[in-house]
Amino acid sequence: MKNRNEPHHFAQWERRERPIDPGPRPPAPKEDTGGPRRPDSGSPEKDELLKRMRKVDPKQAERYRQRTGE
């Protein structure tokens, strides 16, 4: 009978054959296919971005306080 201080070790197990490869290493990140685009000057995307930035309270960083973490 095992107790909490006698954990089981999987190395003791008999290894079974698996029918399919269940855990192949996931593929590497995809190759670059052109990458992101920096929004062009005057584009709708850039206008939208500027609109969002203008909504940011200019004082929010001044008020933002956190306790030190790790």
Added chain:
Amino acid sequence: MTTPRLFGIETEYGIAREGMPEIDPVVESMELVRSYLTGPFEQSWDYTGEDPHVDQRGFRVSSLQQDREEDQFAELDSHRPFTFHEMKSDLVLTNGARFYNDHTHPEYSTPECRSLVDLVAHDRAGERIVFRAAQKRNQDLESCHVKLYKNNTDFHGHSYGCHDNYLVSRGIPFEHLSNGLMPFLVTRQIFSGAGKVGIEAQERDSAGGVFQISQRADFMETQCSVDTMHDRPILNTRDEPHADRKKYRRLHLILGDANMCEYATALKVGTTRVVLEMIERGICPSIDLDDPVAAIKTVSQNPTLTVDLPCKSRKAITAVDIQRRYVEAATKALFGTDAETDWILNEWSDVLDQLTRDRSILVGRVDWITKQWLLETFMEAENLEWTDPWLASLDLEYHNVDPEAGLFLSLETAGNSRRVCDDAQIEEAIRSGPSDTRGGIRGLCVSRFPDRIQSVQWERIFFKGGIINPKTLEMGDLFDPDQVWAVREALEQASNPASVCE
């Protein structure tokens, strides 16, 4: 035999309430975490055996720099109507992650991953989980909604971390780790820095007017130390392997910035993993920086990347050239190992080239360049100078995890970021852990046997079985994917997890 690849990221999030400059961070973080619960909170995390005072260099310190402050907070918190465990509110999720209140910050620790795609998916899953918790919390709040930031500073001298962790063989002497890693760690910020407006120091307000590469460099005060909250080290020596102590170390890096760009996360962890393999093979370039602590700040505060860093036994060298020395040595020895390693080596080399040619191509890939571009675009439109305090507020907003407000997420939504994983992979990562690591097994147990779990540690799960006979699923050396699969299959077929432990 090489060490099994395994890594994970812990992220402490900044938390605020709209229109409330004074909040109780303990209650806010606790309530935030609990908002993710679908039932009552039950304590399941077991802290037994965790000891942050043990140092990898072979000794145990009697106290940490933070102990006095922590004791003061503990005294304050002792008057609260909840226990330590209730305050921590540790949740173990169905994806094997841990979500809890750590030092008054909601912290999300990814499950252990073996691949960069999985790691990035789980890091992004963490972002969405904390945001969904905030959405639920906000449904209960009539006003002053919660806002969460994936960043590392409050611009007033208080920093919080994003730690990257790696399984390392205990057979590698710590001195080898330190020598091989130090120049790399000092300079990896050139592609992994998140960017920051201003310069600050521990407990000291930010002096604005400048833009620097890293959020955390200002807070690095020594080369090696077991401390994490004061006198922070470039190389943290905490010895909590969360694995078989005789065989493994856990490299616990606290110097990194929290990244919004998936590409930066992948490159930060991927290159570090490669450097650890280089150390294991004894093929790291020999670069002895004269003063690594000064150098990490110098690099951060010089975004032109042209500054030479003094060395003890060779002529001064730039951060880019230090990284080039690493990638060249790594490519010679490791190219062709596998697809992921080849991706890392190719992108590492490419990003160094782009940093010295046309950085604009790195917008959406490297956070500090993306942030700098956003701020300069705004400054031009609004005719602002770097001294304008609005810029620090925009810096903060870059890290907002709300897709409707966050500046980075706005870029990403518009397709202007380089993705490493897709939304389907992130949603899957919210539900379940990696199929090839113990993190996935932990998540499976939480999903399948929630009522049978007595408590959880990183390296084991205790199942209920009576006081005399609890069953333990030991995972301190469960890193071989074949063994992981065998355990996973057994758990999927078992009606009682205790049977798998026999």
